[in-house]
Amino acid sequence: MPISILPVCYLIASVTFIIGLKMLSKPSTARTGNLIAAAGMVVAIFATIFLYKYNGKSLGNYTWIFSAMIIGCIIGVLVAKKVKMTAMPELVSFFNGMGGACAALISIVEFDYLYREYRTVGSLFSDVAPLGHYLAIIAGTIIGSISFIGSMIAWGKLAGKFKDYAFKGQHLFNTIILILVLAAAVFTYFSKTENANIYFFATVALALLYGVFFVLPIGGADMPVVISLLNSFTGVAAACGGFLYDNKAMLTGGILVGAAGTLLTILMCRAMNRSLMNVLLGSFGGNAKAAAATKDVHGNIKEISVSDAAMLMAYAKKVMIVPGYGLAVAQAQHTCHELEKALEEKGVEVKYAIHPVAGRMPGHMNVLLAEADVSYEKLLEMGEANEEMKSTDVAFILGANDVVNPAAKNDPSSPIYGMPILEVELAKQVIVNKRSMKPGYAGIENQLFYQPNTSMLFGDAKKVLQELLGELKNT
Amino acid sequence: MPISILPVCYLIASVTFIIGLKMLSKPSTARTGNLIAAAGMVVAIFATIFLYKYNGKSLGNYTWIFSAMIIGCIIGVLVAKKVKMTAMPELVSFFNGMGGACAALISIVEFDYLYREYRTVGSLFSDVAPLGHYLAIIAGTIIGSISFIGSMIAWGKLAGKFKDYAFKGQHLFNTIILILVLAAAVFTYFSKTENANIYFFATVALALLYGVFFVLPIGGADMPVVISLLNSFTGVAAACGGFLYDNKAMLTGGILVGAAGTLLTILMCRAMNRSLMNVLLGSFGGNAKAAAATKDVHGNIKEISVSDAAMLMAYAKKVMIVPGYGLAVAQAQHTCHELEKALEEKGVEVKYAIHPVAGRMPGHMNVLLAEADVSYEKLLEMGEANEEMKSTDVAFILGANDVVNPAAKNDPSSPIYGMPILEVELAKQVIVNKRSMKPGYAGIENQLFYQPNTSMLFGDAKKVLQELLGELKNT
Amino acid sequence: MQSIIDFLHENIEMFYIVILMIFLGIEIIGRVPSVLHTPLMSGANAIHGVVIIGAIIVMGKAESGNYTALVLGFLAVVLGTLNVVGGFVVTDRMLEMFRKKKK
Amino acid sequence: MQSIIDFLHENIEMFYIVILMIFLGIEIIGRVPSVLHTPLMSGANAIHGVVIIGAIIVMGKAESGNYTALVLGFLAVVLGTLNVVGGFVVTDRMLEMFRKKKK
Ligand SMILES: NC(=O)c1ccc[n+]([C@@H]2O[C@H](COP(=O)([O-])OP(=O)(O)OC[C@H]3O[C@@H](n4cnc5c(N)ncnc54)[C@H](OP(=O)(O)O)[C@@H]3O)[C@@H](O)[C@H]2O)c1
Numbered sequence A, B: 001m002p003i004s005i006l007p008v009c010y011l012i013a014s015v016t017f018i019i020g021l022k023m024l025s026k027p028s029t030a031r032t033g034n035l036i037a038a039a040g041m042v043v044a045i046f047a048t049i050f051l052y053k054y055n056g057k058s059l060g061n062y063t064w065i066f067s068a069m070i071i072g073c074i075i076g077v078l079v080a081k082k083v084k085m086t087a088m089p090e091l092v093s094f095f096n097g098m099g100g101a102c103a104a105l106i107s108i109v110e111f112d113y114l115y116r117e118y119r120t121v122g123s124l125f126s127d128v129a130p131l132g133h134y135l136a137i138i139a140g141t142i143i144g145s146i147s148f149i150g151s152m153i154a155w156g157k158l159a160g161k162f163k164d165y166a167f168k169g170q171h172l173f174n175t176i177i178l179i180l181v182l183a184a185a186v187f188t189y190f191s192k193t194e195n196a197n198i199y200f201f202a203t204v205a206l207a208l209l210y211g212v213f214f215v216l217p218i219g220g221a222d223m224p225v226v227i228s229l230l231n232s233f234t235g236v237a238a239a240c241g242g243f244l245y246d247n248k249a250m251l252t253g254g255i256l257v258g259a260a261g262t263l264l265t266i267l268m269c270r271a272m273n274r275s276l277m278n279v280l281l282g283s284f285g286g287n288a289k290a291a292a293a294t295k296d297v298h299g300n301i302k303e304i305s306v307s308d309a310a311m312l313m314a315y316a317k318k319v320m321i322v323p324g325y326g327l328a329v330a331q332a333q334h335t336c337h338e339l340e341k342a343l344e345e346k347g348v349e350v351k352y353a354i355h356p357v358a359g360r361m362p363g364h365m366n367v368l369l370a371e372a373d374v375s376y377e378k379l380l381e382m383g384e385a386n387e388e389m390k391s392t393d394v395a396f397i398l399g400a401n402d403v404v405n406p407a408a409k410n411d412p413s414s415p416i417y418g419m420p421i422l423e424v425e426l427a428k429q430v431i432v433n434k435r436s437m438k439p440g441y442a443g444i445e446n447q448l449f450y451q452p453n454t455s456m457l458f459g460d461a462k463k464v465l466q467e468l469l470g471e472l473k474n475t
Numbered sequence C, D: 001m002q003s004i005i006d007f008l009h010e011n012i013e014m015f016y017i018v019i020l021m022i023f024l025g026i027e028i029i030g031r032v033p034s035v036l037h038t039p040l041m042s043g044a045n046a047i048h049g050v051v052i053i054g055a056i057i058v059m060g061k062a063e064s065g066n067y068t069a070l071v072l073g074f075l076a077v078v079l080g081t082l083n084v085v086g087g088f089v090v091t092d093r094m095l096e097m098f099r100k101k102k103k
């Protein structure tokens, strides 16, 4: 019996995955955790290449393997290094799709082996192919395909290539396709060996179709949640590979990601005060529009000129900037940092109030402001920020909307009711910058804009910030 | 191949252990968690009795098994139900010792089987006995024996049956015995088969000896920590049994407790601001005495009469009672509750400030006061209590000492430096009840007693409380 | 060295289970508040009473002439039961007390 | 039913590993602050790139005449590598940004 240290290498890899993921969930250790998991991955990969034996033989085709790996490496590093920080979520989606496709391809090749072996037997496929083996293959194929195509669509949506697309009876249609996928999978198993491949490819095609219609109707802004879900799908697909090859590294790594990814998806939804079902079925948007229509918001808005706003801030003791999605869209983070510096030169204390789900991905504002070199101490978390709000003279809201909507606190009929918000109305003065009176992501009106101590400063965030800067320089 | 659902039952048991332990670590779910784990245990036990097969045969000796189980049940329930709440830690220790003994006995019987089988072979024991099997047996024997005897001694100490006992060179002596234990274990394996049993029993005897000298020198008050450590030992011993019988329920249950127990031990030490090493080597007491000798504490103490103390409390707006070990020793919890009621009748607000390591076991004060029916809302955790301390008129310290010692905050040379304490000196008046000026558990002086707003009220806690009650009734 | 690798190789699944269990034991306990230390210790103590399975096996397969196995096995089952039953009952009693205070 | 039990029986260790891993995955993630959601998702994404092992095996055991296996295997290795390498690099880049702010 040829005994090797391969299983030990896999054990090491599994342990690094666990430790790495654990460290990734704490800010202070996250980066090291990522490196540890990567090191374990390297061990697992090279151990497989050099130590893996099937039927007593080593692996061949080294040229193919290495050239494929080099190609993958070069593209991967280039893409990962080049992409803009704000395009991170779509990049994760892209890589996730690659993993899903990889899992699907493996399963397809393995099915092909089975098919070639039994094609000419002339009996039922189920008589010759072992069930466990087949289950691992078909699960890997289906889940991998859905994950692949779904991730690609999510990527396209975030990159602005696709629009949301929904039609009436969407859910019913999706359910039917899903049933067809499963039916095709069962048919494959119980078909004559010589035409098992037809049903199999029908399964693949249907799974791809399902993936498309699964992701297409979900709102573009919900993509981070969908990506996280598809991420855990790919984990499960990888685990299927682990069953197929009795490979513990694949099994543990896959299941770990599958479980952690599912929980992470739920946590993400919870941070937005929504349920996963709600995100997937997209009923949020629908409700919200209805709510916005019935609920009428009272009062008049008050506009403020750029020069008045500049004055107000220049003579304030403390200004709290509340960044939101609009700031990211306008790419105004650098100008914002300059405004901060200009105000500080005038002796004004400037802080940022960061809501956990401001923007369109978790940590969006942190990443954005970090990119503009805003110092870490100036970023307040929601709790801290709300405490300091009372002693704030001017709360300056830059392209944020839902995260400062008081309806979350005092209107039980609002779809965002219960979500913790930044209580900017506690500040002495509130200046809101946005381009129009249009609602934000949740599609609902915001009573804040009509409050007596709120003034609106309409315009694109970047343009307004530049004008404010100009005014400040002149005074 | 006789296939049964036994492994499934074991899988269920393992899962209940995990879920149970998880729920046990949250106050709201703890009780249910305990029941879930117990249910899993019942499944595992009965599945073993009725479904276990060895060499294709079912188990026999049902009469023996059931009568043993009934005896164990009756004694177990009686003891567990009868014992006083304050004697909990020693009871846990006792049951832990039983588990350790059980693991050791199993291993001894299994060794006996091996010995009987190979006794007459005439070769080296190592030639015939498989190493993995032997390792599981010997580890189970050694760890089980140490856990058994250690727990018994811890039990005896807490029940007041043994005194602490240490001699010079104790650590060296212990190390030597430990080496001898391991040497005997190795000798057993490499001895002639016919006298393997002699070395084996030498191993058992030495392990027992080690257990005795391991626990004897550790201070009685440190027993909760030792018990927790021995608890995790028994877990490991059970896991050895799991290896021996290739039994997943024993393996997972044992390892789970082994790992969790070890961490729990460390957490317990941390709550007292000490390291595990420090507890085991007992250097704490030594240091402390030295520190107490060198460090001189300044000032005079001020005594207060019972009637003055009663006046002070009766006319206060808020009284904070700080219970400690002395209250438990004096069994004064009920009288304390009466004092609380008497004060409340006079319109005084009474709260309790609970330090996490007050007393001699974690949660000691909670258990004690719960026994006396003190309502839950009155018990403040350390953080809350410290916040309310400023608005407290009288802090009444009942048999506590170390947990209110300001040296933990302001004397870096103190052995308890860094331990979070109850900041009673913030209260307007401090009344300290203890019997003498003797130090508490850590053996160090307490500057608090010499502070201008502190008055001492000497006497046994119960007696003093009764006198206070009498005074309050008269006014 | 080789024999260690052999051993690992044959029992690799066991090792996985052991290692995962260690991680799990540590993770699960990580957040326990100190008030629960004693009940948790007691509950864990009851769980390692699973060693009684071993005692039952020893007892059940003992042949009728083998008095060592019979007597020691009997003792082991008694002690193991004590551990399990006493452990769970005492934990429940402790926790009942905690619960009572809650309301 | 019987065949399910058979299957469970034969793969009981695998099931243990799967179940323990699920618990572990959930426990480990439980306390993550929301700022770390994106990097954590990205890191987890890199970890499931372990599927590349399967691709390597497929590729390595493909016989020289079997073009399906060779071509699909090659593609699988490329995509798998992309997942692994891209995943870890992009996570590192994100986290670098977080770290920079710290000081
Ligand atoms: N962070 C996450 O992980 C995540 C993921 C998915 C969904 N979400 C959701 O996204 C929302 C985030 O809240 P938010 O307050 O950041 O954003 P928001 O509620 O979507 O509001 C953004 C506001 O910015 C304005 N805006 C757009 N472009 C602008 C520009 N160029 N210059 C100035 N203003 C501009 C828009 O108003 P005008 O059109 O009038 O300018 C809009 O009202 C929450 O509802 C959250 O649940 C978050």
Ligand SMILES: NC(=O)c1ccc[n+]([C@@H]2O[C@H](COP(=O)([O-])OP(=O)(O)OC[C@H]3O[C@@H](n4cnc5c(N)ncnc54)[C@H](OP(=O)(O)O)[C@@H]3O)[C@@H](O)[C@H]2O)c1
Pocket (backbone or CB within 6 Å): B221, B222, B223, B224, B225, B272, B323, B324, B325, B326, B327, B329, B330, B356, B357, B358, B359, B360, B361, B362, B363, B364, B398, B399, B400, B401, B402, B403, B404, B433, B434, B435, B436, B437, B438, B439, B440, B441, B442, B459, B460, B461, B462
């Ligand atoms: N909770 C745990 O898990 C745990 C475990 C192990 C160790 N510990 C340690 O135990 C200590 C606990 O602190 P603590 O403040 O509760 O206790 P302590 O520091 O040990 O002080 C108890 C005080 O009570 C007095 N006392 C004794 N009997 C009395 C009676 N009948 N009536 C009135 N007073 C009496 C003693 O003084 P007199 O002799 O002058 O009366 C003594 O100073 C800490 O050092 C902690 O680290 C705790």
